[in-house]
Amino acid sequence: MFGAVVRKLFGNANDRRIRAYRPRVDQINALEPEIAALSDEALRARTEAFRQELAAGKTLDDILVPAFATVREAAKRTLGQRHFDVQLMGGMVLHEGSIAEMKTGEGKTLVATLPVYLNALSGHGVHVVTVNDYLAKRDSEWMGQIYRFLGLTVGVIVHGLDDEERKLAYGCDVTYGTNNELGFDYLRDNMKYRVEDMVQRGHAYAIVDEVDSILIDEARTPLIISGPLDDRSEFYNTIDAFIPRLDSTDVDLDEKQRTVTMTEAGMEKMERMLREAGQLKTDSLYDVENVSVVHHVNQALRAHKLFQRDKDYIVRNGEVVIIDEFTGRMMPGRRYSDGLHQALEAKERQPIQPENQTLASITFQNYFRMYTKLAGMTGTAQTEADEFLDIYNLEVVEVPTNLPMVRIDDDDEVYRTAAEKYRAIITLIEDCKTRGQPVLVGTTSIEKSEQLADMLREKGWESHDFSDPNAFAALYSGDEGATNAKVFAILNARYHEQEAYIVSQAGVPGAVTIATNMAGRGTDIQLGGNADMRIRQELADVTDEAERHRRIEEIKAQIARLKEKALAAGGLFVLGTERHESRRIDNQLRGRSGRQGDPGHSKFFLSLEDDLMRIFGSDKLDGMLQKLGLREDEAIVHPWINKALEKAQQKVEARNFDIRKNLLKFDNVMNDQRKVIFEQRIDWMRDEVTNEIVTDMRHTVVDDLVAKHVPESAYPEQWDTPGLKEELSRVLGLDLPIEEWAKEEGIADEELLARVTRKADEHMAAKAAQWGPDVMRYVEKSILLQSLDHLWREHLVMLDHLRNVVGLRGYAQRDPLNEYKAEAFALFEAMSQSLREAVTAQLMRVEIVQQQPEEAALPPMEATKLDPLTGENEFATADVGLLLGNRQDTAEAAERDPKNPATWGKVGRNEACPCGSGKKYKHCHGRYA
Known part of the structure; x- marks a missing residue:
């Protein structure tokens, strides 16, 4: 009771911290007229003056106010954007090494320029971390205008650079790059044989954009560089020969759980056989020195007792090929890990392929904790505040919005069956379309988004390809008939530039956009559409200045017209088709609506067949609802249900946090x-x-x-x-x-x-x-x-x-x-x-032969970063060598004839299919027969 009164009088800890920034914000505002009067040269000269002040003994905090004021003026002159007061506060949060939680549309990308400039003055380099190459390149060019205007150098680390290019980029005052690229560069640097070949120059200060996505979601799987092991085929064959000598009393087999272990008698027998064969480093099989031998014995045991030929695998052309247990199809090219595939090859007397071994590995947790100062920004971090503080020692500070939030968040609607839920969703989509209200539909998986898309097609809707700017311009030209066309777009989460374009236009009246996960898109949904994106797409080939100017004015006028229409319809409607395990993902989706004081609406539709509802005892609830007489296509809506769901999500979040924390303890x-x-x-x-x-x-x-x-x-x-x-x-x-x-x-x-x-x-x-x-x-x-x-x-x-x-x-x-x-x-x-x-x-x-010794070369390497959701290797593409610093001939892709598969050569499973279908190769011509 007393605590509630104190909070009401003085505010909570977050409010007090935000109030503490106000005096410095006022000082920056007071400097604005003086700095605005400076010439471009005088403004640029302030950078060198700041460096001299630092060299004379001042700290970064001492020069924060004039430095922030300088960046604000540079942004006005280069981008035509002026930092709001709340953005100045966000910059201070980032400078202090905390996480700034700022709602979508509050301009986080611009906020980062303030602490980046200030910390770059120290000369140690600042890293700005993004979730994909497109955003790294876009932000380095976009925000780079401010840094270059003030005399700083800007570099960008993207896929496909060689070591020299990477070294130059890391040598800049400000370096943009993705989490994967930075992590792999660190691992590769620690495999080099000369200091001058290393590309990174230290880890002083980093700002992580979409910090929750990178430091929590992506951090579930490590970065791994692997290479082939030495040939150990004789070892596999030796171990394999012992397994048939074990009888039923030596083995404990559980076919239901698919586990097999040796009994005590079996262990003694195996230990005796291994000792006689000279395979043990010490007398006991279970001494730590023999842990590798135990591992291979267990894998050989699994190969013989759990895996059956022509059921789990087949032998074809000297290879052991896995059979998918769900589809019954062969899976050539895929191999079991940890030596199991080699154990199967030894069992079947086939040539044993080299086992891959980890050459270097690191988790994102341990990579980013190397930075002397780390900060992050996102729209949704408060729900994971405990994990950020516990793992990364990062506090979450909620920065207020520039304009009041007026979005309406409705209570969830809960239906008995998924079919009823989807009928209600489609009814709402069609209602919004009729009123000209843009809709963003969030789903939890690609399969669910395709399922909804199929239902819409059955109702006469068409999926639209937004990659053609002319088709887009014709569709949303402001004509009522065209705007009301029953079309929708699906975010495919692969081509980031096309994806950003689709997101940018999701605020056009009547637009319907289906997305799987709105984290890390890096593009605001602006009501009426995004003028900059449309100009870039539609006028890319227009070289005549007069014509270009005329078309730009046309687009701006059209967007202003469309925005008024979208505002009148109630702003962006965010429609969630299911609750995610994490409240943070739901909040990310919701946060796309109501940017910068715009009106908006959000609602989640659930059914008792959804994963979250099913796990938390929907059977009892279903029976109760039937007794209460809930009819078909009726929903229950109540704030209590929202609270119950939130508690269920909190339980799942806490469990996932414990799993990640436990894994990290081992990795530490x-x-x-x-x-x-x-x-x-x-x-x-x-x-x-x-x-x-x-x-x-x-x-x-x-x-x-x-x-x-x-x-x-x-x-x-x-x-x-x-x-x-x-x-x-x-x-x-x-x-x-x-x-x-x-x-x-x-x-x-x-x-x-x-x-x-x-x-x-x-x-x-x-x-x-x-x-x-x-x-x-x-x-x-x-x-x-x-x-x-x-x-x-x-x-x-x-x-x-x-x-x-x-x-x-x-x-x-x-x-x-x-x-x-x-x-x-x-x-x-x-x-x-x-x-x-x-x-x-x-x-x-050692003896020296009479010739110039060759420099030691790095071993053959393969990069691996598993997608936490799909389990697929994000770098399983043909040009992965570029990531590892090896230039490859990229002309092959240009020589491919879409109609002639014989010209395609080796195609990465996650590459776009060369036939031009737009699908991944593995889902198109690469599907297993």
């Missing part, structure tokens, strides 16, 4: 190790001389070998001299008279250690004298980096296998996370020891 273990390895790697690349490092490694290896075979304070006759001699020969390649030294009168373990160390140092000194210092430095650095990379890749595989099996420790009442941490640390220590041995052994044995 690997991330800590990754940071150590990557920092170590960069230090070695930067070091001109690495002989101290390799000398320390050599001395540590010698210390360990001697300590292992010569116990401290033991008598010489107790020393394991044959074992030490053998180990020194294996690791150092030296044949030393250890037995003779041990027989000398009065020799101690310290003296033996000193002699071995001296012999090893003399051997390396002779090599250094023979090769010269330059060659020696090159050889040492190359061996250091290549050995580290090789062992790190093996370590990643071990961690992956460990993570897959450590969950079983929970059955023994042991915390899997703590077990994982302990085992991962032990593996890391073992890897460090292996690195010292590998580097020492190679340097002691």
Whole structure:
């Protein structure tokens, strides 16, 4: 009670924070007349003056007011746009490293220019992160006018750039790019062999646009760079030979759950067979060193006991081809992961294809947490505020709208069946069409949007291709007959430029637009249509200035006319066909209506057959509604239902947050190790001389070998001299008279250690004298980096296998996370020891041939980023090599004849089909027979 009174008197924490920005906003406004009087040159000169002030000891906060005032004036002169007071507040939120929640249409793209300019003055570079290449390019060109006017450089990172182009872009004061591109560049940089080949220059400050989409939705799947493993076909065949020797008492098979495990007797038998075959690194099968062997045994067991030939897969032309369990179709080109496909190939005695191994991987959570200062902006973040604070230490600040929000949000309508719901939706769409009110229909999946589109077609509607600007102009020319034509558009979520154009015109009177997810479109729906988009599309080929000017005025007048009509009809009507699992996605859809004080309307239609309703006990509700006499095509509407649904969504959100948080805890273990390895790697690349490092490694290896075979304070006759001699020969390649030294009168373990160390140092000194210092430095650095990379890749595989099996420790009442941490640390220590041995052994044995050594090349790589919704690889296209910095011949696409599939060559499954249908290849000519 008392808290409610205090909030009423003083406002909540968000209100108090917004009020705190008001004095600085007033100061910026007071400077406006003075700065407006400056010439362009004088305004541009302020950039250098600010830099000098920073160099003299001022902080960014000290110059925030004059810097923001400068950007506002530059925006007026270049874009004809003036920052509102609330936009200045949004800029301050972003500068402080928080998330600015600003409603759709409040101009977030323009808001970002304020903190970007201010922070770019420090000279460390600012990254502006967008959700797709189209928005990165568009914003860099659009907002880049302000930065360039003020003397800053602007770069953009998009798909298809080579390393030189990327390095130039990252070297700019302001760099626009997508989350995927930035993450992959970071991973690739840490696989380079020279510091000068790295393209990024650090992670100082980033502003993430559509921050909820990138840091929550996209963050569910990591970025992975993978490459083929070494040929291990013999290992698969060896393991495969053991499985038929297990009988029914050795295996516990559950066909219903599709699981198979070995019984205790089976484990003992397998351990004995593996030990006899020399496949175990230690005596026990379940020691951490043998985790990879256990993994492959389990996969071989699954291949034999769970997968049946001609049911789950077929063997054709020397390949094991998966059969889709739902369609019964063959799926050539697809392979099971984690060595399962190789286990099936070994079972069927087919050629074993190399298994792909993770070369580098990172989650978006851990990538973006590397930035010294991180900020974000979106229209919907408040519902995920706890996750932003917990994972990224980002506070969410709700920035007020420039004009009051007047959109009407109706209570949900709930129907018994989906058929009734869709009938009501179509009735409302047709009603809006009659009144000339634009409609945006939101669906939860592509399938649902196609289903609704088919229903509309049955009612005499047509889907319209908005990519043809002339057809669009003819359709919405202002003529009543044309405007009332029964056509609709579907957002296909593939071609971002066409998609942005469709969204931009969704506010035209009578327009009907069906969309799957409105997050990250980056384009406002303006009532009457978007003049800039139409001018760009329709007048692209008009070169005559007089004609162009005349047409521009025509378009503007037409849009003004159409806007009045849309306003009179009630503004944009947002129609949700289903509630999403997350309230945030529903709010994103709703937020498209009512921009900048425009009128608008929103309503969600639900049925008891919807996923969310079905999961939360709609059976009881259905029975109750029937008893109450709810007739067909009648809906129940009540605020209580909205509250109940919101609570259901909160439960799902909390569950998903817990899943993401738990996954992140495991990933943090690997991330800590990754940071150590990557920092170590960069230090070695930067070091001109690495002989101290390799000398320390050599001395540590010698210390360990001697300590292992010569116990401290033991008598010489107790020393394991044959074992030490053998180990020194294996690791150092030296044949030393250890037995003779041990027989000398009065020799101690310290003296033996000193002699071995001296012999090893003399051997390396002779090599250094023979090769010269330059060659020696090159050889040492190359061996250091290549050995580290090789062992790190093996370590990643071990961690992956460990993570897959450590969950079983929970059955023994042991915390899997703590077990994982302990085992991962032990593996890391073992890897460090292996690195010292590998580097020492190679340097002691290496010989130089008389030719110029070639530079170490990066291994073959494949980029992977799974779409969190579809599970498909976003980079499964023909030109993925460009992302990895490899130029490829792109002329092939131009030479394809749409009518002749023989000219198409290899087509990526997610590419547009070369036949010109507009569908993805996998949904058209690439469909499996």
